[in-house]
Amino acid sequence: MSTxxxxxxxxxxxxxxxxxxxxxxxxxxxxxxxxxLFQIDLDNTPFVKxxxxxxxxxxxxxxxxxxxxxxxxxxxxxxxxLISSGIWKPNNWPQLVQNLINxxxxxxxxxxxxxxxxxxxxxxxYRLYSTLLxxxxxxxxxxxxxxxxxxxxxxxxxxxxxxPLIDNLKNFFPNNTNFIDQLWNQDTLPTKIKHIxxxxxxxxxSLPLILYNNTITPHNNCSHDLQIIEDFxxxxxxxxxxLFIFTFDQQFYDxxxxxxxxxxxxxxxxxxxxxxxxxxxxxxxxxxxxxxSLYFSTISLKSNNSVHISGLWRGxxxxxxxxxxxxxxxxxxxxxxxxxxxLNILNNIVY
Numbered sequence: 017m018s019t020x021x022x023x024x025x026x027x028x029x030x031x032x033x034x035x036x037x038x039x040x041x042x043x044x045x046x047x048x049x050x051x052x053l054f055q056i057d058l059d060n061t062p063f064v065k066x067x068x069x070x071x072x073x074x075x076x077x078x079x080x081x082x083x084x085x086x087x088x089x090x091x092x093x094x095x096x097x098l099i100s101s102g103i104w105k106p107n108n109w110p111q112l113v114q115n116l117i118n119x120x121x122x123x124x125x126x127x128x129x130x131x132x133x134x135x136x137x138x139x140x141x142y143r144l145y146s147t148l149l150x151x152x153x154x155x156x157x158x159x160x161x162x163x164x165x166x167x168x169x170x171x172x173x174x175x176x177x178x179x180p181l182i183d184n185l186k187n188f189f190p191n192n193t194n195f196i197d198q199l200w201n202q203d204t205l206p207t208k209i210k211h212i213x214x215x216x217x218x219x220x221x222s223l224p225l226i227l228y229n230n231t232i233t234p235h236n237n238c239s240h241d242l243q244i245i246e247d248f249x250x251x252x253x254x255x256x257x258x259l260f261i262f263t264f265d266q267q268f269y270d271x272x273x274x275x276x277x278x279x280x281x282x283x284x285x286x287x288x289x290x291x292x293x294x295x296x297x298x299x300x301x302x303x304x305x306x307x308x309s310l311y312f313s314t315i316s317l318k319s320n321n322s323v324h325i326s327g328l329w330r331g332x333x334x335x336x337x338x339x340x341x342x343x344x345x346x347x348x349x350x351x352x353x354x355x356x357x358x359l360n361i362l363n364n365i366v367y
Contacts, residue, residue, distance in 0.1 A: 017345050018352035020359070024340035027302045029358040030323065031058065033351060039319035043067070046312045047195050048088060049076050053308075056317070062301060064103060065293045066094070079188070086177055086204035087185060093205075093311045095287055100212070101303035102147035103294045106282040112262070115280055116148070119260065120155050129258045132227060134162045134248045135220075136241070136263035137170045140213035143303070144262065144282075145220055150299055161220055162259070163228040164247040166240050168221075171214040175204045195314040195326070202328045208310055211337060218338070227251050241268045245275050309342050321348040 022030060034042065035058050044054040051072070055065040068076075073091040080088045098104035106112070122128035135144060149156050177199050186193045203211060221228060229251050234243060245261070245268075252259055261272050261279040272279035296304070309315050310327030317323045326343040335341075346352045 017347055018349075018356075019343065019345050020352075020355060021336070021341050021343050022359075024302065024306060024342075026359065026362065027305060027342065028298070029355060029362065030305075030344060031298065031301060033354045033358060034058070034317070034319070034321075034323070037321065037348075037351060037354065039317075039321055041319060043318040044308060045316040045318055047189070047192060047314055047316070048312055049073065050189075051076050052318075053094070053312075053315075056301065062296050062298060063293055064296050064301075064304065066290060068094075070287055083181065084185065086175075086181065086206070087199065087313070089205060089311050092287055095285065095290060096142070096209070097304065097307045097311055098290070098294070099284070100141070100143045100307050101300050102143075102150060103296050103300050103304060104285060104290070106264070107285055108281075108283045112280055112282060115260065116152065116156075119159065129256050130160065132160045132162050132252060132257040132259055134164070134244075134259060134261045135167070136244065136261065136265055136268050137167045137213065138264040139262050139282075140167065140171060140216040141209055142264060142282075143212065143216050145216060146303065150297075160225045160227070160257075161223065162248055162251055163217070163221060163226055164244045165228075165230055165232045166234050166243045166247055168214070168217055169234050170240060171210045171217055173207055173210050175207045176201055177204050195324075198326060198329045199313060200330055202313075202330075202332065205311070208328070212307070212310060215337060215340060239271070241265070241271050242275070244268075245272050245277060249275070249277065306340055306342060321346070321351050323351065 040058045042056040042058070043052050044056060045052050052067045055067055057063050057065070070091045073094070077088055077090070095104070099106070119131040122131060124130070139145070179200065182196060182199050186196055189196060220226060229247065232247060234240060248259055248261065259277060261277055262282060263269050263272070263279060264282045264284055266281060269279050269281035305325060306327070309325045313328045314324060314326045317325065324345040326345075329343045344355075346355065
């Protein structure tokens with residue numbers, strides 16, 4: 017079995033190789049849940065089809081008690097993956113798009129002030145910036161953003177999976193413990209989710225026109241939500257900006273409005289309303305595979321050939337997190353040879 021570490025920008029190689037070796041219809045299987053989760057069809061207009069209901073998912077995980085919540089995803093994490101990859105949008109997505117159009121159409125000659133956009137913590141977990149950048153690449157890069165150190169404080173946590181818990185988990189998988197061994201000294205599920213948001217935060221922090229006070233520290237005098245709103249407000253004090261805040265949290269929205277700030281609440285769709293099938297772009301599929309491998313630790317793509325994809329593995333480094341890398345294992349010599357060839361071509365390109 018051949019093993020590769022693919023950075024995020026190399027994930028297209030995997031899908032291209034699968035497509036050109038007639039692996040057009042893929043089934044995404046989760047060893048942790050012991051069930052097929054999605055069907056991915058790469059022909060014509062690609063689509064993703066949900067293969068498991070909420071009831072079936074809950075039945076598959078009912079034998080795990082609450083102590084395994086640090087490892088075993090719940091059905092709500094299916095929703096997280098779909099939203100974070102941009103495949104499923106918040107209920108009021110058109111409102112967000114209209115707000116962005118209004119920002120884009122501001123006329124400074126008529127006295128409109130420049131806009132600056134601020135995201136609450138959950139916007140980073142749901143990877144809102146990545147979705148907007150992919151779908152509105154003509155003007156999102158030209159917008160200015162504001163960041164809060166309080167958000168980074170909430171995202172930058174580190175809790176490792178308890179070793180005895182991994183031993184206990186092996187009892188549920190007596191015939192296949194290899195993928196569980198990869199969880200040693202790795203992040204818990206809540207930490208992984210926060211780390212996804214931290215990578216997103218760092219993307220924005222690396223931009224040249226970011227407004228970001230990196231010196232403040234959280235305190236106990238009020239909620240973190242209010243501290244984020246206050247931080248945004250203080251950073252634009254005496255500056256000629258109109259602040260637009262975005263959040264998936266109703267409580268944060270209420271506090272921002274009470275504070276006198278313009279805030280858009282993004283309404284998360286209900287778990288009971290997940291469509292059976294989604295049309296997707298290839299770019300969304302890259303995000304979808306990356307996020308699925310993280311939430312479920314290891315997934316398998318089954319078709320004419322099988323490929324195992326791990327979001328967590330023993331020895332995963334900070335650089336692997338920052339580059340949004342995945343680990344893939346192929347049983348097919350042909351697939352392995354083609355992936356290796358494509359990687360060599362990509363690595364030899366001079367930019």
